Amino acid sequence: xxxxxxxxxxxxxxxxxxxxxxxxxxxxxxxxxxxxxxxxxxxxxxxxxxxxxxxxxxxxxxxxxxxxxxxxxxxxxxxxxxxxxxxxxxxxxxxxxxxxxxxxxxxxxxxxxxxxxxxxxxxxxxxxxxxxxxxxxxxxxxxxxxxxxxxxxxxxxxxxxxxxxxxxxxxxxxxxxxxxxxxxxxxxxxxxxxxxxxxxxxxxxxxxxxxxxxxxxxxxxxxxxxxxxxxxxxxxxxxxxxxxxxxxxxxxxxxxxxxxxxxxxxxxxxxxxxxxxxxxxxxxxxxxxxxxxxxxxxxxxxxxxxxxxxxxxxxxxxxxxxxxxxxxxxxxxxxxxxxxxxxxxxxxxxxxxxxxxxxxxxxxxxxxxxxxxxxxxxxxxxxxxxxxxxxxxxxxxxxxxxxxxxxxxxxxxxxxxxxxxxxxxxxxxxxxxxxxxxxxxxxxxxxxxxxxxxxxxxxxxxxxxxxxxxxxxxxxxxxxxx
Amino acid sequence: xxxxxxxxxxxxxxxxxxxxxxxxxxxxxxxxxxxxxxxxxxxxxxxxxxxxxxxxxxxxxxxxxxxxxxxxxxxxxxxxxxxxxxxxxxxxxxxxxxxxxxxxxxxxxxxxxxxxxxxxxxxxxxxxxxxxxxxxxxxxxxxxxxxxxxxxxxxxxxxxxxxxxxxxxxxxxxxxxxxxxxxxxxxxxxxxxxxxxxxxx
Numbered sequence: 001x002x003x004x005x006x007x008x009x010x011x012x013x014x015x016x017x018x019x020x021x022x023x024x025x026x027x028x029x030x031x032x033x034x035x036x037x038x039x040x041x042x043x044x045x046x047x048x049x050x051x052x053x054x055x056x057x058x059x060x061x062x063x064x065x066x067x068x069x070x071x072x073x074x075x076x077x078x079x080x081x082x083x084x085x086x087x088x089x090x091x092x093x094x095x096x097x098x099x100x101x102x103x104x105x106x107x108x109x110x111x112x113x114x115x116x117x118x119x120x121x122x123x124x125x126x127x128x129x130x131x132x133x134x135x136x137x138x139x140x141x142x143x144x145x146x147x148x149x150x151x152x153x154x155x156x157x158x159x160x161x162x163x164x165x166x167x168x169x170x171x172x173x174x175x176x177x178x179x180x181x182x183x184x185x186x187x188x189x190x191x192x193x194x195x196x197x198x199x200x201x202x203x204x205x206x207x208x209x210x211x212x213x214x215x216x217x218x219x220x221x222x223x224x225x226x227x228x229x230x231x232x233x234x235x236x237x238x239x240x241x242x243x244x245x246x247x248x249x250x251x252x253x254x255x256x257x258x259x260x261x262x263x264x265x266x267x268x269x270x271x272x273x274x275x276x277x278x279x280x281x282x283x284x285x286x287x288x289x290x291x292x293x294x295x296x297x298x299x300x301x302x303x304x305x306x307x308x309x310x311x312x313x314x315x316x317x318x319x320x321x322x323x324x325x326x327x328x329x330x331x332x333x334x335x336x337x338x339x340x341x342x343x344x345x346x347x348x349x350x351x352x353x354x355x356x357x358x359x360x361x362x363x364x365x366x367x368x369x370x371x372x373x374x375x376x377x378x379x380x381x382x383x384x385x386x387x388x389x390x391x392x393x394x395x396x397x398x399x400x401x402x403x404x405x406x407x408x409x410x411x412x413x414x415x416x417x418x419x420x421x422x423x424x425x426x427x428x429x430x431x432x433x434x435x436x437x438x439x440x441x442x443x444x445x446x447x448x449x450x451x452x453x454x455x456x457x458x459x460x461x462x463x464x465x466x467x468x469x470x471x472x473x474x475x476x477x478x479x480x481x482x
Numbered sequence: 483x484x485x486x487x488x489x490x491x492x493x494x495x496x497x498x499x500x501x502x503x504x505x506x507x508x509x510x511x512x513x514x515x516x517x518x519x520x521x522x523x524x525x526x527x528x529x530x531x532x533x534x535x536x537x538x539x540x541x542x543x544x545x546x547x548x549x550x551x552x553x554x555x556x557x558x559x560x561x562x563x564x565x566x567x568x569x570x571x572x573x574x575x576x577x578x579x580x581x582x583x584x585x586x587x588x589x590x591x592x593x594x595x596x597x598x599x600x601x602x603x604x605x606x607x608x609x610x611x612x613x614x615x616x617x618x619x620x621x622x623x624x625x626x627x628x629x630x631x632x633x634x635x636x637x638x639x640x641x642x643x644x645x646x647x648x649x650x651x652x653x654x655x656x657x658x659x660x661x662x663x664x665x666x667x668x669x670x671x672x673x674x675x676x677x678x679x680x681x682x683x
Contacts, residue, residue, distance in 0.1 A: 061671035064540045066533070066652070070675055139543060 010189040017181020018174070025173045029166045036162060040155050044083075045123055048132040048150045051078060051087075056136040056146045059089050063097060063136065063144045071098035078102075078148070085129055085149040088112040089136070092144050110149055118145065128152055191220045195227060208235040271328050274321045281321070285314040323450035326381070327435065330457050335375050337462075342370035342379070342415070346404045349383050353391050362394065367405040370415070374482050378458045385451040386417040386478050392445055393476065394421035412481060420475035424468075432468055455480070533652050534645055535572040538606060538630055541643060542582055544672035547603050548626045548665045559585040560601050564592045564618065565608030568632070573606075595621055607631040607641070615639060626665050637679045642666070644679075655679045 004012070055074055062071035071089050078084045078100055088099040094117035101112075110129055123132035133147040191214070198212040208231050214224040288311045292304060299307065343366055350364045372379070387402065394400035403418045424432070424439050431437045435453035455478075459466040462482045470476030538561065559582045561573065577587040592598050595618050598605065605627055607618060612633050619640045622629060629642045636644035637657040642664060644655040656676040661668055 058671065061540075061544060061669070061675055064543075065537060065654075065672075065675050067675045 008189075009192055010185055013185040013189055014178075014181050017184060018178055021177035021181070022170075022174050025170050025177075029170050033163055033166055037159060040159055041125070044130055044150060044152070044155055045132065047081075048084075048123070048130060048148050049134065051081065051084070052132060052134040052146045052148050055087070055089075056134055059098075059146065060136060060138040060143060063089070063091060064138065068098045072100065074098075075100035081150075083151045083154050085110050085151050086112050087146065087148045088116070090116040090145045090147065092142060094145075097144065112147065112149070116145060116147055125152075187216075188220070191215050191224065195220070195224055199227070202231065208238060267328050267331060270324060274324045274328070277321055278318065281314050281318055285311055285318070288314070320448050320450075323448045323454075327450055327454050327457065330378065330381065330454050330461075333378070335378070335461055337373045337375060340372055340374055340376045340379055342372055342383075342404075343368055345376070345380060346370075346383055346387065349380065349387050350402070350404075353387060357391075360395075361399050362391065363399075363401045365401065365403045365405075370406050370413075372413070372415075372482050374462055375458075378461070382455050382458050382480070383417075385455050389451060389478075390417055390419035390421065390476075392421075392447065393423075393440075394419050395445070397421060414479050414481050416477050416479045418475065418477040423470040423472050423474050423476045425472055426470065429468060429470075433466065529572070530647070530652070531569045532572045532576070534632075535569050535576040537645065537652060537654070538573065538604070539576050539580065539587075541628060541630060541672070542604060544669035545604075545628055546667040546669075547628075550626075555583065555585060557585065557601070558588040559583075559603065561587060561589045562592055562598060562602030562605040563589065563608065564595070564598060564605055564611055566610035567591055568608060598622075602627065604628040604630065607633065607636075609633055615641075622664075624663060628664065628666060629660075643676075653677065 004015075007015075055077065058074045059071050062068065062074065068089075075087050075089065075098055078087050079102065082102070084100075084102055086099065086101045089097045091097045094115045096112065096114055096116070099112050110126075116133070118133055119135075121134045123130060125131075129152055130150045131147065132150065133145055135142055136144045136146055194215075195212045198210055202208060202210050211228050211231065212224045214221045214228070288307050292299070292307050292311075296304070346366045347364075350366065354360075354362070354364065383404075387404070390402045394402065397420070401420050404415070405418075406413045406415050408414070422440065422445070428439055431439065433452045433456040434449075436449040437453075438447065438449040440447075456466050459480050459482070464481040466478065466480040468476060468478045542559070542561075561577065563569070563573065567573075573589050577589060580587050590602065595614060598618075598621070603626065605622070607615065607629060609632055611618060615631075615633060615636070616639070619629070623640075629636075630645065631641050631643075632645050633639075633641070634644075637655040637660070640657065640660055642657055642660045644657075646653050646655065654676050655678070656668065656673060657679055658673075659680065
């Protein structure tokens with residue numbers, strides 16, 4: 001059987017009611033039966049005592065005048081009580097003086113003693129009969145005794161009937177108490193079960209708009225009320241959260257739009273500035289060249305040198321403007337992803353670079369069969385920048401090695417360009433990808449400081465990352481993912 | 483159909499008659515069909531006059547005297563024996579140390595009627611006085627005196643209690659009109675045991 005504590009409240013309440021009332025009834029019935037058994041016994045003693053006293057009193061004269069016949073008649077009065085088995089009157093010296101037997105035809109193990117000498121009143125209960133005797137006195141003198149044997153059968157039958165009735169009453173009351181406790185149980189456990197079911201539904205469906213029904217004003221009703229209030233509070237908070245989230249989203253959209261607008265404005269501005277700056281610059285360069293050619297003799301060597309410097313500065317500025325335009329073009333250009341053979345692309349870029357400075361001793365190594373989904377035009381810009389950088393920063397070494405390859409990191413390909421050139425100090429690694437940021441002096445390595453910024457723009461537009469590792473004079477490695 | 487109760491009663495009456503006869507011949511009580519009453523044959527261990535002395539003493543206990551007799555509480559209660567005493571000391575023995583209503587019992591013997599003082603509430607008239615019985619009864623007539631005697635037909639002749647022998651049992655007859663005339667009151671239990679006779683008034 002299941003332990004009591006695991007039973008449903010419904011069954012607990014039913015059992016509680018039944019056990020309480022049944023144990024109460026059993027106690028009460030036991031007490032009543034015990035009390036009545038005592039009463040039955042004392043009744044039968046009382047009745048026999050009364051009979052003994054009356055007959056004893058009425059037999060006094062018969063003993064004194066030695067008239068056993070009349071004594072017998074007096075005893076005969078006992079025939080009105082069918083429970084009396086036998087009775088006898090004894091003289092003072094204990095001799096049987098007169099006797100009465102209810103039914104001589106019925107063989108009975110019970111019979112009167114021939115002599116009886118109990119000195120005082122008394123009684124004894126035997127299994128089937130009561131033996132009761134009283135002394136007979138006359139004028140303060142003891143003149144004899146009377147002995148009555150009363151059957152206990154009638155009393156037993158009555159007692160059994162009584163116990164039967166008590167058991168029947170117990171049975172009926174138990175059935176009644178079951179009915180009452182079932183009814184009560186429904187009143188109490190019904191709302192609890194309803195509450196439990198509602199809580200289950202709330203937690204299963206996350207539906208906080210559900211409400212439990214309060215059917216009573218007792219603690220269960222209060223519990224239901226509190227539960228409903230709790231649900232209402234949760235619902236309210238959920239709404240507040242939802243509202244806050246929606247507001248936040250709206251704010252993000254607004255801000256993003258503002259940022260995009262600002263960004264576009266900025267890009268348009270820088271494009272137009274770069275573009276418009278080129279025209280006067282070309283004039284300066286062109287007219288400087290015209291002056292050099294047309295007034296070559298008049299300028300003298302110093303003037304020519306100065307004009308050459310003007311031209312170099314304008315050309316450098318033109319280069320800067322071109323790079324800036326490239327950068328903004330990269331930002332604005334549409335991204336078109338398609339499969340590209342990175343290995344082939346890197347080799348063609350490498351060959352172009354080597355052709356320009358074929359006298360340098362540089363080992364170019366490109367891994368085979370690198371294929372990626374990316375924009376081929378932009379990826380070419382990335383590889384040009386990275387490989388040209390490597391070429392440039394190995395320029396001071398007589399023998400150099402440049403490597404383009406791929407390695408796997410957590411299942412995604414990480415591409416890298418490695419060289420054994422000038423390298424850089426990791427302290428400034430965060431400045432590498434900023435526009436116009438340069439770690440090396442212009443005199444050591446030429447450049448505008450826009451290349452790596454462009455690389456980062458392109459990689460981030462592809463949703464990838466770019467980072468670098470290096471050490472001064474031990475080379476640098478640039479990693480990127482797509 | 484006769485009810486069982488009725489049948490029992492009829493048997494009871496039948497038995498009463500039978501028992502009387504049985505008692506008279508000194509036999510054991512008969513068996514009744516519905517129930518049985520056994521009257522033991524009490525063989526008196528004592529002699530006849532010892533029993534009669536006890537009877538005489540017991541008669542006092544079942545009799546009430548008129549108020550003036552009961553009031554003499556400081557005087558002894560006198561049992562008078564008239565004529566030749568048949569008890570031979572048994573009466574003295576029975577009454578020795580006994581009291582009636584706190585009155586000491588004294589046995590006095592008289593030989594002549596004239597000696598019989600009115601102070602004796604009970605008088606035993608000996609068989610020796612049979613000749614003078616009428617005179618004695620006449621003398622005591624109207625007085626609160628319980629007269630007891632063994633003289634034959636004593637009750638019928640106006641005496642109150644007549645002692646008789648029935649086999650080896652002692653029985654007695656009582657003359658109710660004599661009881662009445664003497665102003666005495668006799669206990670019903672005693673009358674139940676006696677044979678009640680109607681004597682001369």
